Amino acid sequence: xxxxxxxxxxxxxxxxxxxxxxxxxxxxxxxxxxxxxxxxxxxxxxxxxxxxxxxxxxxxxxxxxxxxxxxxxxxxxxxxxxxxxxxxxxxxxxxxxxxxxxxxxxxxxxxxxxxxxxxxxxxxxxxxxxxxxxxxxxxxxxxxxxxxxxxxxxxxxxxxxxxxxxxxxxxxxxxxxxxxxxxxxxxxxxxxxxxxxxxxxxxxxxxxxxxxxxxxxxxxxxxxxxxxxxxxxxxxxxxxxxxxxxxxxxxxxxxxxxxxxxxxxxxxxxxxxxxxxxxxxxxxxxxxxxxxxxxxxxxxxxxxxxxxxxxxxxxxxxxxxxxxxxxxxxxxxxxxxxxxxxxxxxxxxxxxxxxxxxxxxxxxxxxxxxxxxxxxxxxxxxxxxxxxxxxxxxxxxxxxxxxxxxxxxxxxxxxxxxxxxxxxxxxxxxxxxxxxxxxxxxxxxxxxxxxxxxxxxxxxxxxx
Numbered sequence: 001x002x003x004x005x006x007x008x009x010x011x012x013x014x015x016x017x018x019x020x021x022x023x024x025x026x027x028x029x030x031x032x033x034x035x036x037x038x039x040x041x042x043x044x045x046x047x048x049x050x051x052x053x054x055x056x057x058x059x060x061x062x063x064x065x066x067x068x069x070x071x072x073x074x075x076x077x078x079x080x081x082x083x084x085x086x087x088x089x090x091x092x093x094x095x096x097x098x099x100x101x102x103x104x105x106x107x108x109x110x111x112x113x114x115x116x117x118x119x120x121x122x123x124x125x126x127x128x129x130x131x132x133x134x135x136x137x138x139x140x141x142x143x144x145x146x147x148x149x150x151x152x153x154x155x156x157x158x159x160x161x162x163x164x165x166x167x168x169x170x171x172x173x174x175x176x177x178x179x180x181x182x183x184x185x186x187x188x189x190x191x192x193x194x195x196x197x198x199x200x201x202x203x204x205x206x207x208x209x210x211x212x213x214x215x216x217x218x219x220x221x222x223x224x225x226x227x228x229x230x231x232x233x234x235x236x237x238x239x240x241x242x243x244x245x246x247x248x249x250x251x252x253x254x255x256x257x258x259x260x261x262x263x264x265x266x267x268x269x270x271x272x273x274x275x276x277x278x279x280x281x282x283x284x285x286x287x288x289x290x291x292x293x294x295x296x297x298x299x300x301x302x303x304x305x306x307x308x309x310x311x312x313x314x315x316x317x318x319x320x321x322x323x324x325x326x327x328x329x330x331x332x333x334x335x336x337x338x339x340x341x342x343x344x345x346x347x348x349x350x351x352x353x354x355x356x357x358x359x360x361x362x363x364x365x366x367x368x369x370x371x372x373x374x375x376x377x378x379x380x381x382x383x384x385x386x387x388x389x390x391x392x393x394x395x396x397x398x399x400x401x402x403x404x405x406x407x408x409x410x411x412x413x414x415x416x417x418x419x420x421x422x423x424x425x426x427x428x429x430x431x432x433x434x435x436x437x438x439x440x441x442x443x444x445x446x447x448x449x450x451x452x453x454x455x456x457x458x459x460x461x462x463x464x
Contacts, residue, residue: 081329
């Protein structure tokens with residue numbers, strides 16, 4: 001298989017495009033990679049720790065470099081989460097009964113012997129309950145209570161809670177048991193104070209689960225009591241943002257039986273919070289049921305700070321230890337290493353983009369089930385790193401006082417101009433109005449006599 005992988009990589013190599021330019025001056029952190037024993041070019045895996053997660057740019061700036069040539073080596077980032085495939089197994093419900101103690105019992109007929117199954121999901125109409133479940137198997141149909149039933153598990157745990165005030169509900173109806181091929185299952189759900197459960201349906205599955213690789217990290221926590229809201233707050237700091245986590249475990253000192261609702265928040269500054277999950281802390285030890293739950297799950301998040309708010313109501317506050325355990329999914333880099341070469345992992349470049357290699361296009365065709373494992377070395381100083389220049393601060397930001405004074409002067413000047421214009425306009429209107437209301441002086445002028453034209457007739461003397 002190794003030879004097949006080697007030849008496949010040689011065939012694909014001519015199709016590769018030029019790798020992105022790499023300059024160590026742009027990457028702040030480098031760590032040498034310790035290789036396993038190799039006799040030929042071979043793909044290896046290197047697990048990444050929280051130091052890489054907290055200092056990298058969301059894993060986008062990871063670069064595997066061959067030293068001392070500083071040649072970039074293609075790699076594949078692998079999220080080693082558990083994968084689950086399920087196969088539904090048809091089943092028919094028989095002989096559903098409830099006894100005086102509130103115990104619910106029913107039998108499931110899978111139709112034939114030889115069908116593998118390992119999981120049962122119980123659905124009910126009932127609300128707000130917590131019950132212990134036992135599962136028995138038999139190749140033949142037997143009545144309830146018959147000694148011929150073989151126990152598969154007696155530690156099943158199902159529950160359902162709802163809080164109308166908070167608008168919150170959670171439920172778990174799944175019971176896991178060792179893989180069996182029996183045709184008949186007898187399911188016994190123990191009684192409780194709420195009475196017998198009302199069975200809606202029951203489904204049987206066969207699950208194939210690949211084991212996921214998890215990373216845990218223990219950190220100190222601050223525990224505060226909020227008497228006004230009747231809550232206990234646990235605040236934990238991972239030290240940096242970017243570290244992927246998906247659950248938080250609290251440590252409760254012995255406190256007898258309890259069940260408290262919890263809301264989990266995340267944030268990056270310790271002041272602004274976003275709700276990311278809800279669940280219950282519980283510990284119950286009675287004759288009918290024994291079980292506990294101290295972990296709270298949420299969608300994978302990369303916050304720096306986490307806050308778990310425990311609702312106490314009128315109960316005495318729980319004694320919480322000042323620490324928390326976070327769980328996340330392991331990330332690894334897979335690349336082809338050659339014996340005799342040295343390699344290093346570079347990260348810490350906020351401007352870097354996620355690389356695209358041909359390796360991602362044929363990675364699924366490689367046999368990666370049993371890769372040899374390398375290891376990260378200690379952080380070393382990258383003497384070639386050149387910190388990016390500080391951003392140029394605009395003149396207005398560097399001289400805010402001068403800008404404010406200038407703006408104030410301009411405002412006063414504009415206001416003065418507007419005032420002068422309005423005053424001048426009103427004064428001109430007043431002068432015009434005064435001139436139109438005063439009558440003008442009138443002087444008498446003597447009429448000019450109209451000239452008489454000389455007569456053309458000659459005056460004759462009178463006759464004697």
